Amino acid sequence: MYKLWVTIKKDCKILLRDRTGILLMFVMPIILVVVVTSIQNSTFQLIGKSKLPLLVCNKDTGQASLQLIGAINRVGLLKVSPLPKNESPEDIKQAMKDKDAQLAIMIPADFSEREGAKAQNSANKSLKSFGLQPDSTRHKAFLPEPPFTLYFSPILQESLRFSVQSGLTSALQLVEGRETLRKLYYAINEKQLPPDLENEMLNTQSAIGMVSVSKTGGLGLPNTTQHNVPAWTIFAMFFIIMSLSASVVREKTSGSFIRLKTLPTNYNVGMVSKQITYLGVTLLQALVIFSMGIYLFPLIGLPGLNLPSDLTALVIATVITGWCAVSYAIMVGVFATTQVQGNGFGAVSIVILSVMGGLMVPSFAMQGGLRTVSNLSPLHWSLQAYYDLFLLGGKLSDVFVNLIPLFIITLVFQLVIFLQLKRKNLI
Amino acid sequence: MAVSVEHLDFRYPGSEDVLLSGLNLAIAKGESFGLFGPNGAGKTTLMNLMTGVLKPSAGEISLLGHKMGGSGKKVNRLFGFVPQDFSFYRELSAVENLEFYGAWAGLDSKRTKKRTAELLSILGLEDVKDKEVGKFSGGMKRRINLAIGVIHNPSILFLDEPTVGVDVQTRHAIISYLKELNDNGTTLIYTSHQLSEAETLCRQMALIDSGKIIAEGTLEELSKKYKKKSLEELFISLTGKEFRD
Numbered sequence: 001m002y003k004l005w006v007t008i009k010k011d012c013k014i015l016l017r018d019r020t021g022i023l024l025m026f027v028m029p030i031i032l033v034v035v036v037t038s039i040q041n042s043t044f045q046l047i048g049k050s051k052l053p054l055l056v057c058n059k060d061t062g063q064a065s066l067q068l069i070g071a072i073n074r075v076g077l078l079k080v081s082p083l084p085k086n087e088s089p090e091d092i093k094q095a096m097k098d099k100d101a102q103l104a105i106m107i108p109a110d111f112s113e114r115e116g117a118k119a120q121n122s123a124n125k126s127l128k129s130f131g132l133q134p135d136s137t138r139h140k141a142f143l144p145e146p147p148f149t150l151y152f153s154p155i156l157q158e159s160l161r162f163s164v165q166s167g168l169t170s171a172l173q174l175v176e177g178r179e180t181l182r183k184l185y186y187a188i189n190e191k192q193l194p195p196d197l198e199n200e201m202l203n204t205q206s207a208i209g210m211v212s213v214s215k216t217g218g219l220g221l222p223n224t225t226q227h228n229v230p231a232w233t234i235f236a237m238f239f240i241i242m243s244l245s246a247s248v249v250r251e252k253t254s255g256s257f258i259r260l261k262t263l264p265t266n267y268n269v270g271m272v273s274k275q276i277t278y279l280g281v282t283l284l285q286a287l288v289i290f291s292m293g294i295y296l297f298p299l300i301g302l303p304g305l306n307l308p309s310d311l312t313a314l315v316i317a318t319v320i321t322g323w324c325a326v327s328y329a330i331m332v333g334v335f336a337t338t339q340v341q342g343n344g345f346g347a348v349s350i351v352i353l354s355v356m357g358g359l360m361v362p363s364f365a366m367q368g369g370l371r372t373v374s375n376l377s378p379l380h381w382s383l384q385a386y387y388d389l390f391l392l393g394g395k396l397s398d399v400f401v402n403l404i405p406l407f408i409i410t411l412v413f414q415l416v417i418f419l420q421l422k423r424k425n426l427i
Numbered sequence: 428m429a430v431s432v433e434h435l436d437f438r439y440p441g442s443e444d445v446l447l448s449g450l451n452l453a454i455a456k457g458e459s460f461g462l463f464g465p466n467g468a469g470k471t472t473l474m475n476l477m478t479g480v481l482k483p484s485a486g487e488i489s490l491l492g493h494k495m496g497g498s499g500k501k502v503n504r505l506f507g508f509v510p511q512d513f514s515f516y517r518e519l520s521a522v523e524n525l526e527f528y529g530a531w532a533g534l535d536s537k538r539t540k541k542r543t544a545e546l547l548s549i550l551g552l553e554d555v556k557d558k559e560v561g562k563f564s565g566g567m568k569r570r571i572n573l574a575i576g577v578i579h580n581p582s583i584l585f586l587d588e589p590t591v592g593v594d595v596q597t598r599h600a601i602i603s604y605l606k607e608l609n610d611n612g613t614t615l616i617y618t619s620h621q622l623s624e625a626e627t628l629c630r631q632m633a634l635i636d637s638g639k640i641i642a643e644g645t646l647e648e649l650s651k652k653y654k655k656k657s658l659e660e661l662f663i664s665l666t667g668k669e670f671r672d
Contacts, residue, residue, distance in 0.1 A: 006530040010519065017518045017559075255512035259575065262478045264503035265531040425482060 003265055007273035014247070015277065021243040025281060026288060029236030033289055034300075037228040041302055051079035052164065055095055055104035057087045062112020064175055068148075071171035077163060078103070092151055102153040103164060111147060119179030126180075127187055134187070147172060178202055223303040229293040230386035231359045234379055236289060237282040237322055238353070241329035241346035244278050248333025249342045267426045271417065275326050282322030308389035313396035317389065320406050321382040327413035328378065334420045353377040358384075381406035428489070429583050429614035430454040430477060435486035437476055437638075446472050447638040450486070454631070456582075459605075459615045461629030463622065463658070465666050469638045470618045471511065474587050477616070478508045490583060504533055507581035509573050511588045517561030521552050521571050524560055525578055532579035539578070546574040549604060566597035573601060583614045590621060602628055622658040632658070636666050 015021060054072065058065050072078055083095055083104070092104050108114075124134035150168060152161055181201060185193040251257050251270070260267060293305025308314050329346065336342035354360055357379030374380045385402035388394035421427040432452040438445045447469050454460045464470050475481040477488055479495050479502075488495040493502040508514075515524045522543055529539030547553045550570040555563065560571055573589055586605070590598045598621075605628060609615050619625050625632070626646060633643040642649055642665055646658060655661040 002536060003530045006527055010516065010523065010527045013523060014516060014518045255510055255514035256516055258475075258480055258510050258512070259508060259514035259528065260531065261480050262503060262506070262508040263528070263531040264500040264533050266500065269531075 003269050004273055004276075007269055008277055011247075011273050011277040015243070015281070018243070021246075024242050025236075025240050026285060029232065029239065029285060029289060030292060032236070033229060033232040033292065034296075034302075036232060037224050037297070037302055038300075040228060041224040052077060052103060052160075053099070053101045054078040054080050054164075055083050055092065055099065055101050056080050056107065057083040057085065057092055057104065058107045059085050059109040060107050060111035061109070062116075064112035064115040064179060065107045067175045067178065068107065068111075068171055071174045072168065075167040075171055077167040089149075089151075096151060096153065102156045104151040105148050105168070106151070107148045114145075114147060115176060115179055119176060119183050122176075122180045123183035123187060126184055132188070174202065225293055225297055225303040225305050226390050229289060229305050230390045231383055233286050233289045234321060234357075234382045234386065235350070235354055235359055236285050238325040238328065238350045238379060239347075240278055240281060240285075240325060241332060241350055242343055244274065244326065244329035245333035245336060245342035245346045246339045247274065248330055249336050249339045252334075253338070261426070267421065271330065271421070271427075274330060275323070278326045278329070279319070279322045282325055283318060286318045286322070306390075309393060310389065310395045313394070313399055314389055316396065317382070317385040317399055317403060320403055320410065321378075321385075324378045324382070324406055324410040324413070327410050327417065331413045331417050331420075334417055334424075353379050356380065357382070375405070378406055378409045381409070428453055429456045429458060429491060430460075430616065431487075431489040432473075432477065433487045435473075435476065435488065436484045437472060437481065438484050445638060447476070450638070450640060452633065452640065452643075454614065454616060456491070456614055457609070457612050459609045459628055459630050460617065461625045461632035462616065462618045462635060463620075463625065463632060463662060464635035468636045468666075470635055471587055472638075473635065474508075474585055474616070474618060478506065478585050479503065480508075504579070505581060506583040506585060507532075507576040507579065509576035509584070509586045509589050511591065513568050513572050515560050515568075515571060515575055518559060520557045520559055521547065521563075521574075522556045524571065524575060528575045529578045534579055542578050542580070546578065550574050551600065566593045569593050569597060569601065573604070577608065577613075581613065583616065584608065586615065586617045588619050589617070590619065590624060598624065622662060626658050634662065634665055641665055 056069060056072075058069065069080055073080055081099070081101070083092065087095065087106070089106065092106055095101070096104050127134040150165070152164070156164075178198065181198065182193045185191075251260075260270065290305060290307065294307070295304075298304040332346050332349070333342055336345065354377075356374045357377035358374060359379060381402045385399040385406070388399045388402065392398070418427070430452065431454075432450060435447055435450040435452075436445065437447040450473070452473075462470050462473065472481065476483055477490075477495070482496060490502055490505050493505065495502060516527070519527070525543040525546065526539055529542060530536075534542065547556050550573065552567060552570055552574070555567060560568065563571065569590065569592070573586075576586070577584060584605075589605070590601050593601070602624060605615060605617075609628075615628070617625070617629060629646075631643075631645060632649070633640050635641070642653070642661070644652070649658075649661055650656065653661050653664060655664055
């Protein structure tokens, strides 16, 4: 026990004197959590509160285009900035560059005329189906073309582009619906549709009910902090590979290791000491990042972190995650022959395991084989356990299903470490 | 016997090059034994085999009657090793290094503290005992390297070029201390390219070349047999003047 205690003291002192290592283990993850949460939070705010600028070149002189612009404004996602009527498609592209706008639409000169014809056509069909006489006036025939063109920057993320597309479609449907309704009303009643009736029929403004389904039945809506802090805490814990694998390689390749091999103490003591020391580091990382989420985030305008109700489950999940991270780092360290190998492989492999594990792309969005592959990443099981605790209000019994695979992966890492040290005649 | 080496062969796994072949060596208890040879002759390899850093391909090594490579590491309590490369944690102070290596050598806290104080005093490191060893001068690093090797008062001390790259004062201090240890019964097994230094320290010696012992005995015996006045002349006559590395 004395040997282990002295070895832990030695490892702690070396760790504390490695300022770069401490920077990598504590400061960098903190910066990462703050930056990622802030950016994601501002993105959500962009969608929820702020509006994306949309350049509009309206070549049409009719009412339908004005109604369309009004409807776009009411969708709430976009802020319309008008462009001169005579802009060519090339001018619109240039304007997007000049004004740093990601989106623009060009409404053609015959937009109102087309929408009118389309509405009349729909109204006629409806009248026919009611058994009434449709309007017999001949209207100009139009080729089936998109009613207007949306220009977008490739920088715009696909998910955001789809949101914009569905917003514009809703606005267009509103315009077309109004026009059809007016035509129908006129055909039946031979007078204009009263504005109050039109508003009542078109602007129902029915809000969708939102209920967050958690295990506790709580109604709290998840926020960016609840998503990001647990995820990036796991990433930070696994990122100690940069310091720990380097420490193992450094000890292995330095003169000190030759002496350790000649002393009457098994190298297992050194391995156990490293595991205890660095497990302490991972727990401290989690404590620091969670505390930051709770106390610092609200001060800088980010949503505060709410700890799970089952703190015992949180501690157990964190300890197993930390132990798994430490085991993985040591495993890489015992195989690597240089620090560059250990750090290079370690860093890249953690990013890959993070992607596989759903830290960067949610696991539920992965298809078929990829979802199976994600089960191989220890970060996946850690993340699922944390999400169960932080987002679903789960208890220890709920997260066991995630902690058991994580524990098994950890034991596999330990076995590989043991076999490699044995093969190298180090234990 | 302090050290017994029988029919020792060594080559690195997967390599065809035999570094040591059929080597036999016997070193008596309390001896001060020098192992000399040109670069690449196999001195360090033999030292690493005798200390268990490497495993022999064939043959047997015993220290004070205990077979090396047997079960457990009890035999490792019997010897100390001062490798040619600095073997300590550069980030730790002299005291912290001695505390750690003392524990790993099997000493308890009290004995480690006592030996640490003694060694720091003997080797003139008291004033820098709390300074990070990485910031030591070359001579101080050699002295702490030696202190760690003897922290547990070993019966046999293996020294691989313990005075390389040090000034006259440090060399004198190290050699004096080694003589004192030998006078008190510690068996010394020593390699060096400093042949004049070796003449003053070693009673028995062996010349090794191309993985084989080519001459063995006291300096007097070897001088008489090969009709050479000094160890250096003997060395050149037996190993030639060609570069070996």
